[in-house]
Amino acid sequence: MVELGVFMPVGNNGWIMSETAPQYMPTWELNRDITLLAEEIGFDYVFSMAKWGGNGGKTHFWDYTIESFTLMSALAPLTHRLQLIGSISPTLMHPAVFAKMAVTLDHISNGRFTLNIVSAGNIREYTQMGLYPEDFESFRYEYTEEWIRIAKKLWSEPSVTFKGKYFSLDDCRSDPKPIQQPHPPIVCATNSERGMQFVVDECDAIFVGGTTERIRPMTQKLHQMAEEAGRSVKTHALILLIMADTDAEAQALFDHYREGADWEAMAFVYLRKSAEDGWDSTEVREQLNAPRYISYQTPIYIGGPQTIADAITDLAVNGGADGLVLTFHDYIDGLQRMHRDVMPILKSRGLLSEAGLAATA
Numbered sequence: 001m002v003e004l005g006v007f008m009p010v011g012n013n014g015w016i017m018s019e020t021a022p023q024y025m026p027t028w029e030l031n032r033d034i035t036l037l038a039e040e041i042g043f044d045y046v047f048s049m050a051k052w053g054g055n056g057g058k059t060h061f062w063d064y065t066i067e068s069f070t071l072m073s074a075l076a077p078l079t080h081r082l083q084l085i086g087s088i089s090p091t092l093m094h095p096a097v098f099a100k101m102a103v104t105l106d107h108i109s110n111g112r113f114t115l116n117i118v119s120a121g122n123i124r125e126y127t128q129m130g131l132y133p134e135d136f137e138s139f140r141y142e143y144t145e146e147w148i149r150i151a152k153k154l155w156s157e158p159s160v161t162f163k164g165k166y167f168s169l170d171d172c173r174s175d176p177k178p179i180q181q182p183h184p185p186i187v188c189a190t191n192s193e194r195g196m197q198f199v200v201d202e203c204d205a206i207f208v209g210g211t212t213e214r215i216r217p218m219t220q221k222l223h224q225m226a227e228e229a230g231r232s233v234k235t236h237a238l239i240l241l242i243m244a245d246t247d248a249e250a251q252a253l254f255d256h257y258r259e260g261a262d263w264e265a266m267a268f269v270y271l272r273k274s275a276e277d278g279w280d281s282t283e284v285r286e287q288l289n290a291p292r293y294i295s296y297q298t299p300i301y302i303g304g305p306q307t308i309a310d311a312i313t314d315l316a317v318n319g320g321a322d323g324l325v326l327t328f329h330d331y332i333d334g335l336q337r338m339h340r341d342v343m344p345i346l347k348s349r350g351l352l353s354e355a356g357l358a359a360t361a
Helices: 028-041 068-078 095-108 121-129 139-154 195-202 214-226 247-259 263-277 279-290 307-318 330-346
Strands: 003-006 045-047 084-088 113-117 160-163 168-172 184-189 207-208 234-245 300-303 322-327
Touching: 003 028, 003 234, 003 330, 028 045, 028 068, 028 330, 068 084, 068 113, 068 263, 084 095, 084 207, 095 113, 095 139, 139 160, 139 195, 184 195, 195 207, 195 214, 195 307, 207 300, 214 234, 214 300, 234 247, 234 307, 300 307, 307 322, 307 330, 322 330
Parallel strands: 003 045, 003 322, 045 084, 084 113, 113 184, 184 207, 207 234, 234 300, 234 322
Antiparallel strands: 160 168
16 A cells, blocks of 8 residues: 655745746645645645745746745645645754644644654755754754654653753643644655664654665665664655656656756756765766756656556555655646546555555554
């Protein structure tokens, strides 16, 4: 069984950096309509990222964004079944303040809130606010572990007195407690070994960029680490779908988008990644010249219903993905095509999940 989620377009133009792709703002109305449609057709969750800075270019890619927790709070009373995954960056907020916000959202949603922890991201997003600790990369998981453990204590204990390396609490109280006990589910996107250890220790699921070749070894290693720790952790793969009635029509759409590629925004993304992550110039050129590349670090799957269903099946069966979080070139059309053309195939193969993302600890 595979769970299906939507990676919400909280940044303008979604995940495609192209002048010829659909151009749109991340409006409340658009995100509301996508969420309601996702719930109606049987998806399991919606996911919104935390993003505080864009990538410029001719399309001003992600220069316009809306905030994750506010969006999830607004969506909560409009939905009934979907799990709502909101994102937070621990460097931006004290754990006691966050813990109260999370409980409030868990109550508004009647126990459907899931937390996504953003341990790091585009460094410029935080330095522009003066909120990126010096040399943070060397201790970010140690910091994040202390942060989330404090939140967990506040969610389950009547009073918390804590003196750690980064935080100090004195008889700190936070009531009421969350509906979901011992705490709401927690996810994290990472691909490093240290990040995977953090997921095994503190989280319930990992988000990774999804190709079968990429996620299979990660899933196998993650499950082994989790088993050794006496836990169970899910793997969810992020992919971008460009769908049409036929493979040829979908490929023509992609080719059209590729012709309008926003090279300025793409170069900004990968030159920044080069500076932050130590990529060399060859790696940057490979990313920019990749024939299938126009998305923000997300594998693209192109095709008609059968091709997309086969790709999802491969990711679930051979890649070991417990779930897929999907982005689309056109979200409303993409979800409608999933419901009409792809999900019946997945259902016939016994791959559709009846339950949303839930804690497995």
